[in-house]
Amino acid sequence: MFKAKIYVNYKPSVLDPKAEAIKTALTRMDHQNVQDVRYGKYFELLLQGDDEAAVRAQVEEICDQLLANVNMETYRFDLDVA
Template sequence: MFKAKIFVNYKPSVLDPKAQVIQNTLTRLGDDNVSHVLVGKYFELTLSAASQAEAEQQVARICDEMLANVNTETFKFTVEELAVAE
């Protein structure tokens, strides 16, 4: 069993209105030392696979086909093997 932790964010060239609103609000509240806000999506998947490489390929495909809009978003992920309880 493997656990994938996936982060999806807008590409740097895409305007993120939620992040801009948060940054503007922080500035109004006096937190003007915050220079960048990134808003994104986070997913965790638990999956069975024969190997780490196979799990990583499956997660990359899932991200590319479903979890991220590859035209406007990027994704990164980690896959770790889960300890088997005895």
């Protein structure tokens, strides 16, 4: 059994309005040293299987087809034995 921890963020070339709003709010709160904010999504999947390579390929397929808009977002994931 494996646990996939998936992180999805906008690509650097795509404007992230939520992150910009957070950064503006932090500046107004006198947190002047905050240089950048990245806003994203986080998912955890628990998957049955013995073959790590097959599970890794399955997680990539799930991300590409459902969890991330590959035109605007990037993703990365960690796969741990559960």
